[in-house]
Amino acid sequence: MTIKDEVQALRVQIKEHNYRYYILNEPSISDADYDVLFRKLEALEQRLGEPIPSDSPTEMVGAPISQAFTPCEHIMSLLSLANAFDTEEVQAFHQRIAEMLDSDDYDYIVEPKIDGLAVNLRYESAVLVSAGTRGDGRVGENVTDNVRTIADIPWRLEGENIPDVLEIRGEVYMSKASFQALNQSQDLAGEKPFANPRNASAGSLRQLDARITAQRKLSFFAYGVGMGGKGWVRSQTELFECLHGLGFPVQDYRLFSNIEDVLQYYEAFKTKRSELPYDIDGLVFKLNDFSLQDEVGFVARSPRWAIAHKFPAEEALTTVEKVIWQVGRTGVITPVAVMLPVSVGGVMVSRATLHNTQELQRKDVREGDQVWIRRAGDVIPEIVRVVDDKAHLQRLPVAIPDVCPECSALIVQEEGQIAIRCSGGLSCPAQLKERLSHFVSRHGMDIEGLGEKLIARMVDEDLIHDIASLYDLDFSTLATWSGMGEKKITNLQQSITASQHPDLAHFLYALGMRHVGQTTARNLAEALGTWEHVRDADEAALLAISDVGAEVAASIQSFFKEAHNIEILQRLCDLGVRPQTCVVKARPKDHPLSGKRVVLTGSFEHIKRSDAQQQLRDLGAKPSGSVSKNTDIVIAGEKAGSKREKAEALGVKIVGEAELLAWLDINHKVATKK
Numbered sequence: 001m002t003i004k005d006e007v008q009a010l011r012v013q014i015k016e017h018n019y020r021y022y023i024l025n026e027p028s029i030s031d032a033d034y035d036v037l038f039r040k041l042e043a044l045e046q047r048l049g050e051p052i053p054s055d056s057p058t059e060m061v062g063a064p065i066s067q068a069f070t071p072c073e074h075i076m077s078l079l080s081l082a083n084a085f086d087t088e089e090v091q092a093f094h095q096r097i098a099e100m101l102d103s104d105d106y107d108y109i110v111e112p113k114i115d116g117l118a119v120n121l122r123y124e125s126a127v128l129v130s131a132g133t134r135g136d137g138r139v140g141e142n143v144t145d146n147v148r149t150i151a152d153i154p155w156r157l158e159g160e161n162i163p164d165v166l167e168i169r170g171e172v173y174m175s176k177a178s179f180q181a182l183n184q185s186q187d188l189a190g191e192k193p194f195a196n197p198r199n200a201s202a203g204s205l206r207q208l209d210a211r212i213t214a215q216r217k218l219s220f221f222a223y224g225v226g227m228g229g230k231g232w233v234r235s236q237t238e239l240f241e242c243l244h245g246l247g248f249p250v251q252d253y254r255l256f257s258n259i260e261d262v263l264q265y266y267e268a269f270k271t272k273r274s275e276l277p278y279d280i281d282g283l284v285f286k287l288n289d290f291s292l293q294d295e296v297g298f299v300a301r302s303p304r305w306a307i308a309h310k311f312p313a314e315e316a317l318t319t320v321e322k323v324i325w326q327v328g329r330t331g332v333i334t335p336v337a338v339m340l341p342v343s344v345g346g347v348m349v350s351r352a353t354l355h356n357t358q359e360l361q362r363k364d365v366r367e368g369d370q371v372w373i374r375r376a377g378d379v380i381p382e383i384v385r386v387v388d389d390k391a392h393l394q395r396l397p398v399a400i401p402d403v404c405p406e407c408s409a410l411i412v413q414e415e416g417q418i419a420i421r422c423s424g425g426l427s428c429p430a431q432l433k434e435r436l437s438h439f440v441s442r443h444g445m446d447i448e449g450l451g452e453k454l455i456a457r458m459v460d461e462d463l464i465h466d467i468a469s470l471y472d473l474d475f476s477t478l479a480t481w482s483g484m485g486e487k488k489i490t491n492l493q494q495s496i497t498a499s500q501h502p503d504l505a506h507f508l509y510a511l512g513m514r515h516v517g518q519t520t521a522r523n524l525a526e527a528l529g530t531w532e533h534v535r536d537a538d539e540a541a542l543l544a545i546s547d548v549g550a551e552v553a554a555s556i557q558s559f560f561k562e563a564h565n566i567e568i569l570q571r572l573c574d575l576g577v578r579p580q581t582c583v584v585k586a587r588p589k590d591h592p593l594s595g596k597r598v599v600l601t602g603s604f605e606h607i608k609r610s611d612a613q614q615q616l617r618d619l620g621a622k623p624s625g626s627v628s629k630n631t632d633i634v635i636a637g638e639k640a641g642s643k644r645e646k647a648e649a650l651g652v653k654i655v656g657e658a659e660l661l662a663w664l665d666i667n668h669k670v671a672t673k674k
Contacts, residue, residue, distance in 0.1 A: 061137030072132025116173030167226030327430035444510030594620035602640030
C-alpha cells in the first residue's frame with residue numbers, strides 16, 4: 001500500500017470513528033486508540049507532502065451534524081483542542097508560543113478538562129436564544145430545548161455591561177452520582193446501560209424529547225466565550241470571574257508564570273482526579289491574556305494558545321483468583337480474569353477480559369498472579385502486566401479448552417484467526433438468545449411477535465432449548481403469562497406456521513453460519529438449490545460460488561460437520577420446516593444497476609423495501625444493509641437516518657424513490673403497496 005493509499009484509508013476510518021463518537025454516541029475504540037490513528041494520519045500527510053483537503057479529519061472539528069436536529073450556526077467557530085500525552089509535547093507547545101511571542105513573560109491558566117459534550121450558548125439582549133453542540137465547529141445541532149432543562153444554565157443573564165450578542169462556551173457533563181443512578185434505572189427497565197458518563201451525557205443532551213433530558217440530571221461548566229467575549233473581558237481569569245457573577249458554574253483554576261510549575265501541578269493533580277464528583281481526562285493549559293491569544297492565533301481545527309494534557313489511564317495492583325472461559329453471543333470464547341476487587345479510577349473492578357488466547361499467552365497471566373490493571377480509556381478494565389516474581393514461574397499456565405464450557409461442542413479456530421469459537425451454534429445455551437433473535441428476524445424466518453424480551457423469557461423459563469423448539473412450542477404455558485392474550489398467541493401461532501416453508505436464502509441466513517450474511521446466503525441458494533445440497537457441498541463446489549472464499553467455505557463445512565447442528569436441522573425437518581427449492585431467474589446484463597452495490601434506507605411510498613431489494617437483485621444489483629466506502633448508490637426514502645448521513649460523509653451517490661421506480665420500471669416490475 002502506498003502512502004497515499006494509507007492516508008485515504010485512514011481518513012475514511014477516522015471519519016467513521018468521528019461519526020460513531022459525535023453522532024451515534026457509540027464509540028467503537030478508546031480515546032487513546034483514536035489518538036494513535038489521528039497522529040498517524042497527521043504524520044503521513046506531512047510525509048505525503050500534498051495539499052491537505054479541507055475535509056480531512058486533521059482539518060475538521062467533530063463531525064457533520066445529524067439530520068435529526070435543526071442546524072445551529074456558531075457566530076465564531078467552536079474549535080477543538082490539540083492533545084499532549086507527555087512532558088516533551090507540553091514543552092514543545094510552550095516553546096512554540098515563546099518563539100511566536102519572542103518572550104516568555106506570560107501566564108498560563110490551568111483548569112481540569114471535563115469529559116463531556118461541548119456546547120455554544122447564544123445570548124441576545126441577555127436572553128438565551130439558542131444552544132448548539134460543537135458539530136463541525138461552525139454548525140452544530142440545535143439543542144436549545146434540552147439545554148433549558150439544565151439547572152446550571154441561566155435563561156437570562158443578570159448584570160451590567162453584557163454585550164448585546166454573547167456566545168458562552170462550556171461543557172455539558174453527567175456527574176458520577178447521576179451516571180450511577182441512570183444506569184440503575186436502565187437496568188431496572190431492561191435497557192442497555194451506558195458505557196461511561198461522557199456517552200450518557202451526549203446521548204441525554206441529544207434526545208428528541210426534552211423531558212427525557214430533564215430526567216437525566218445533566219450539569220454544566222462554563223469555560224470560554226465566542227462572539228462578544230474578547231471585547232467584554234481581557235483575560236481568561238477575568239472571564240471566569242464574570243461568568244461566575246452571571247450565575248454560571250466554573251471550575252477551580254490555577255495561574256502559573258512558567259511551564260515547570262504547570263507540569264508540577266499536572267503531576268500532583270493526577271492523584272486527585274478520582275476524588276472529583278465528575279470525570280476529567282486531563283488538564284487544559286491556556287494563555288491567560290486574550291491579546292496574546294489573538295497574537296498566537298489558530299490552526300485549522302484548534303487554537304495554538306491552548307493544549308489539553310491528557311492523563312494516562314489509572315492503574316491498581318490486585319490478584320488473579322482464577323481465569324474463566326466466557327462464551328459470547330456469537331460463539332467467541334474469551335478468557336476472563338476474575339480478580340480480588342480493587343478500586344481503579346473510583347470504580348470497583350473485579351473482572352478483566354484477556355481478549356483471546358494469544359493475549360493470554362503474551363501476558364502470561366496465571367491463576368494466583370499479582371497483576372497491574374487499568375481502565376482502558378477510563379472505561380474497560382484490562383490487565384497491563386503481571387508482577388514477574390518467582391511465585392509466578394511456579395504456577396501452571398492457564399490451559400486452553402478443547403470443548404465449549406457451555407455445551408461441550410468442539411472448539412474451532414479458523415486459519416489465520418486469533419479467536420476460538422464454539423462450533424455448536426444451534427444448541428449452545430450461551431448463544432441461544434442471540435441465535436433465536438437472528439433466526440426469527442425479518443431477513444431470516446420472519447416470525448412476527450417474537451421480540452427480544454419474549455425470547456429471553458422463554459429461554460430463562462426453559463420453554464425453548466434451541467431453534468427447533470419454536471415449532472414445538474407449549475402455547476398453553478404462554479397463555480398463563482401476563483401480557484400474552486389470546487389474540488397475541490394466535491398471531492404468534494400463525495406466524496410460526498407461516499414460516500415453515502421459507503425462501504431457501506432466508507433459511508440459510510437464519511441458521512447464523514459464520515460469514516454467511518444475506519448476500520452469501522442468496523448466492524448459496526441460487527447456486528445449490530436446496531439446503532441439503534449446501535450441507536453436502538465439498539470445498540470445490542463452495543469455492544465456485546460468488547463471494548465464497550476459503551474462509552467462508554471452511555465456516556460452512558464446519559457448521560455442517562458439528563453433530564449438534566445436524567441434530568437440530570433434523571428436528572426442524574421432523575417438525576415440518578421445509579425450505580423451498582431455489583429457482584434462479586434470468587438477469588439482464590445491460591441494466592445500469594447491474595453489479596452495483598446498493599443500499600436502501602428509509603420508507604418508500606410506492607414499494608415495500610423488501611420487494612425493492614428482491615427486484616434489484618433480479619436486475620443484477622447487489623443490495624446491502626450497510627453503507628461503506630464500497631457502496632455505489634444509496635436509495636433514500638422518507639425518514640432516512642444514519643445511513644444517509646454516513647453516505648453523505650463518505651461522498652456516496654444518493655438518489656430518491658423516483659429514481660428507484662424508474663430503474664425498476666425499465667424491467668416493468670414496479671410493485672405498489674396495497
